[in-house]
Amino acid sequence: MKVGEKHYRTIWVKKGDNKTVQIIDQRNLPHEFIIEDLKTVEETARAIKDMHVRGAGLVGATAGFGIYFATLQASKENFDEDVKKLSEKILATRPTTNNISYAVKKQLRAMKKGKTVQEKISIALKTAQEITDEDAEFCRRLGEHGYKIIEEISKKKNGEPVNILTHCNAGWLAFVDYGTATAPIYEAFNRGINVHVWVDETRPRNQGARLTAWELSNHGVPHTVIADNVGGHLMQHGMVDMVIVGTDRTTHTGDVANKIGTYLKALAAKDNNIPFYVALPSSTFDWEMKDGVKEIPIEERGNEEVKYAQGLLDGKVQKVLLTPKDSPAANYAFDVTPRRLITGLITERGICEASEKGVLGLYPEKKK
Ligand code: MRU
Secondary structure, X not given: OEEOOEEOOOEEEOOOOOOOEEEEEHHHOOOOOEXXXXXXXXXXXXXHHOOOOOOHHHHHHHHHHHHHHHHHHOOOOOHHXXXXXXXXXXXXXXXXXXXXXXXXXXXXXXXXXXXXXXXXXXXXXXXXXXXXXXXXXXXXXXXXXXXXXXXXXXXXXXXXOEXXXXXXXXXXXXXXXXXXXXXXXXXXXXXXXXXXXXXXXXXXXXXXXXXXXXXXXXXXXXXXXXXXXXXXXXXXXXXXXXXXXXXXXXXXXXXXXXXXXXXXXXXXXXXXXXXXXEXXXXXXXXXXXXXXXXXXXOOEOOOHHHHEXXXXXXXXEEEEEOOOOOOOOOOEOEXXXXXXXXXXXXXXXXXXXXXXXXXXXXXXXXXX
16 A cells, blocks of 8 residues: 555564564654664564554464564474463464464465475464465455445445445555455545545544544545444434445354454344444454354453553654543453354455355355
8 A cells, every 4th residue: 555655554674574474553653754674573473562563464463473483583492392382472362353373374384394494494484475366365355345335335325435444444554455444445446436434433443543544534535533432323314325344263163353342233233224344354254253242262461552542742652641640541452243244244355144154155166
């Protein structure tokens, strides 16, 4: 995606130095655009945990490079054991997203084919790059499937703007490129369909207000930022035609974990008969869990994210305290939307019902 006139992915190997990976540090966007170098497992784990990088696909791609760094740091004598131990640091970063374990498992499986340490290092670099390319390609493809839903609504509205509500940032910043919730929107916009996006601010970290709004602005897509609680009102007054969100983990039975607040939007959409779609690459499917509400681990983050707000003041990114200094605060980062509230899942293979039958229909090789 473009930032100014330059095309960026969110993660790449540094030109001329394949022991360094570069990322866009998202913490101070949209006010500061900073590129950061990662060289070790520890730096990579910190970048994921402290959200220099974030979003399902991007944390997965970053984890893939983390395992490559593990191969560079492991001793020759205890290579496999060391890599395994270092991989635990990556796995411990963010519990809700499926993409981290997807990438780590893919790496460890691929490396088994290497006979020497050198071969394993080369495989790890190649696999990390494959995970990255796959993520971008899956997002591109799901955009091609998803835009058709927007096109259909646009036809029914005789070309009037299609109003799409989205939550958090499931845009290109959350993946390697294109994004998930945004991919159908970009595709529709690029094809000349009249769209307008309602962007939930998404407290406490404001990924909607800071990141989705910035992305859509860069691409020229008409949008309006709203406070998190506005969606229900807009839906009651015919001002939302559809909802598209991303997800951090979706069970193969169709339950969707996504940024906190998604469930409430899905309830409001159901009550108002508004289609509610979830866009995801297959790397986000959990093929083991069956009951998302009971089984998906929900990350709890530090309470300072709730107590403080961050923004630009006097030309500098600063934090301000919102609550009484000593008030306790809780910070649940995700919730689970049950399948019964979801109209459909948009994947790289097409669109399906949010149910075991629907998902396995698209991914028959996963049938047990
Ligand atoms: O906590 P984050 O910012 O890593 O949360 C992930 C998300 O961006 C959202 O939950 C998103 O809607 C799905 S992941 C692309």
